[in-house]
Each structure stands twice: as structure tokens, then as C-alpha cells.
Amino acid sequence: MKKVKINGTYITVKHDTISDYITHKNLDANKIIVEHNSNIIKEKFWSKTPIQDGDKLEILNFVGGG
Amino acid sequence: MKELKIGGKIFTNRLFTGTGKFSSKKLIPKMLKSSGSEMITVALRRVDLNAQEENILEYIPKNITLLPNTSGARNHKEAIRIARLAREAGCGNFIKIEVINDMKYLFPDNSETIKATEILVKEGFNVLPYIGPDLITAKKLVDVGASAVMPLGSPIGSNRGLESQNMLEIIIENIDIPVIIDAGIGKPSQAAKAMEIGADAVLVNTAIATSDNPIIMGKAFSMAVKAGRLAYETKLGEEKKYASASSPLNGIIDFE
Numbered sequence: 001m002k003k004v005k006i007n008g009t010y011i012t013v014k015h016d017t018i019s020d021y022i023t024h025k026n027l028d029a030n031k032i033i034v035e036h037n038s039n040i041i042k043e044k045f046w047s048k049t050p051i052q053d054g055d056k057l058e059i060l061n062f063v064g065g066g
Numbered sequence: 067m068k069e070l071k072i073g074g075k076i077f078t079n080r081l082f083t084g085t086g087k088f089s090s091k092k093l094i095p096k097m098l099k100s101s102g103s104e105m106i107t108v109a110l111r112r113v114d115l116n117a118q119e120e121n122i123l124e125y126i127p128k129n130i131t132l133l134p135n136t137s138g139a140r141n142h143k144e145a146i147r148i149a150r151l152a153r154e155a156g157c158g159n160f161i162k163i164e165v166i167n168d169m170k171y172l173f174p175d176n177s178e179t180i181k182a183t184e185i186l187v188k189e190g191f192n193v194l195p196y197i198g199p200d201l202i203t204a205k206k207l208v209d210v211g212a213s214a215v216m217p218l219g220s221p222i223g224s225n226r227g228l229e230s231q232n233m234l235e236i237i238i239e240n241i242d243i244p245v246i247i248d249a250g251i252g253k254p255s256q257a258a259k260a261m262e263i264g265a266d267a268v269l270v271n272t273a274i275a276t277s278d279n280p281i282i283m284g285k286a287f288s289m290a291v292k293a294g295r296l297a298y299e300t301k302l303g304e305e306k307k308y309a310s311a312s313s314p315l316n317g318i319i320d321f322e
Contacts, residue, residue: 065109
């Protein structure tokens with residue numbers, strides 16, 4: 001189990017890769033942008049990017065705004 | 067009416083809109099249809115991992131140009147980070163730079179905006195910076211390659227119209243890239259005024275989204291923008307100190 005900060009909250013996750021976590025949360029890959037430890041990670045690399053203890057993930061999408 | 071070209075794209079409608087503050091996202095595609103607006107802003111925020119909502123992109127037709135903003139950024143580094151993240155969504159390279167560290171008036175930080183623009187232009191973005199209405203800032207943005215400048219009319223969401231009109235006219239007269247008046251436009255008459263003084267376009271969010279009927283209000287704004295632009299292109303009459311009769315002064319019957 002790994003302690004990871006995801007969208008500002010510390011969460012304990014068992015998932016090995018970003019892609020595992022995205023699938024687990026049922027997120028639409030086409031609509032989200034992922035930043036891992038301050039680096040933008042393109043979708044094609046999600047399955048190759050491991051989640052490790054102490055990592056910081058930002059999972060973002062577009063919302064209404066002016 | 068003449069075409070408007072920004073960042074290599076041609077816009078036939080000079081009303082740009084925003085997706086903020088709608089009571090229901092379902093109103094957005096209907097508003098876009100009724101207004102004919104061809105570019106709309108969105109913001110970038112964290113996904114709510116506990117409550118899956120429908121994404122805003124579901125409500126924006128594919129032919130509409132997306133204009134993500136860098137709202138949330140307080141300095142140029144944060145704006146650049148948001149811009150790079152927004153581009154990663156794959157919806158084009160237009161970006162509205164919005165750098166705000168004043169929470170009372172939401173006035174943009176012009177100097178941080180210039181810094182962000184310079185760097186993002188070099189990275190291939192089409193940058194539309196939102197600024198306080200200052201000519202010197204606008205000139206610097208032209209120099210660093212902005213695709214347009216977006217000076218404010220009055221504070222965001224205030225509906226006070228063109229409080230900065232004199233400054234806007236100065237910018238319009240001296241800047242060759244498109245000038246899009248953004249923020250504070252609260253009535254169609256204010257949008258028409260913006261076009262009459264020579265703005266290339268306006269961006270309206272609050273006044274449409276928070277109205278009782280955004281679909282009709284969008285149409286009203288669109289009509290006003292068209293009217294103002296037609297009048298501007300046909301050259302408006304000059305203001306005069308004294309009257310000038312509209313009916314002939316000769317041929318009047320003898321009243322004696």
C-alpha cells in the first residue's frame with residue numbers, strides 16, 4: 001500500500017500504475033489530464049508510470065469558467 | 067461584415083462567450099446555437115474523484131473553438147503550468163491568460179500576464195491575454211506575439227459595462243492586433259457600444275449565463291454585437307455641438 005497525494009488529499013492506494021488507478025476510478029481518459037510529481041503524463045504513458053509512496057498526482061478536467 | 071481572424075482561425079461571429087455560472091450545463095449548447103458564438107471559455111480544475119459529473123466538453127459542439135483560461139493562476143509560472151496542462155487535453159492551442167492575485171476586484175496582473183504570454187507564444191500557443199486596460203501593456207503584448215488583447219470593460223461579473231471606455235478607445239486606436247473587450251459587459255447595449263467604438267469582438271459570460279433565459283439573452287447579445295459592428299464599419303455620424311435640421315429649411319408655406 002502506498003500513501004499518495006491525489007488532488008490535494010492523501011490517499012492510500014494499492015494500484016501499481018496511473019492507468020490502474022484511472023481505470024479503478026472509472027474516469028474517462030479522453031476528458032482528463034494527469035500530472036504526476038509536477039510532470040504532465042500523456043495517456044500513452046499511464047500504464048508505464050508507476051505510482052510510488054509519496055507521489056503527488058493531479059487529475060484535472062475542464063469545467064465551466066469565464 | 068468583415069471577417070475576424072485570430073490565431074489563423076476565422077470567426078464570423080464577434081460575440082465570444084463563457085461557460086461559467088450557468089444554472090445547468092444543458093443550456094450551453096442551446097445558447098451557442100441561439101447566439102452563433104464560435105468561441106467559448108472553460109476553466110481547468112481538479113476532477114471530483116468522489117462524484118463523477120458529466121464533463122463540460124459534452125456540452126460544447128466540436129466545431130466551437132475552445133478557449134481554456136488560466137484562472138486560478140496568481141503569477142506567470144502558475145499560468146504557464148495551467149496552459150500546458152490545458153493543451154494536453156488536445157482541444158487546440160488557444161489559451162486565455164488570466165493572472166489574478168487581487169480577490170476584491172479580480173483585476174488581472176498585467177506584468178505577470180506579459181511574462182506568461184512571452185513564454186507561451188514561444189511554445190506555440192495562440193495567446194489571448196486578459197488585461198487591465200493599459201496601452202503600454204497592450205503594446206508589450208503585441209511585441210511578444212499575443213494573438214489578441216482582451217482589456218476589461220469593468221470588473222468581472224459586475225455588469226457595469228465600459229467603465230474604462232476612454233482607455234479602451236486608446237487601445238483600439240493604437241493596437242493592430244484584435245482587441246476583444248472582456249469582463250463587465252452586462253447589457254446588449256454595452257456590447258453594441260463596445261463594437262461601435264471599434265472593438266473587434268467582445269467576450270460575455272456572466273450577463274448571459276446568469277440571466278433568466280441564457281438562450282434568449284445570448285441571441286440578444288449577438289444581435290447587439292452585429293448591430294454595433296455594422297454601424298462601426300459604415301462609420302457613425304459625428305457628434306455635434308448644435309442642432310442640424312433634418313427637414314428642409316426652404317419651401318416652407320407662408321404663415322402670414
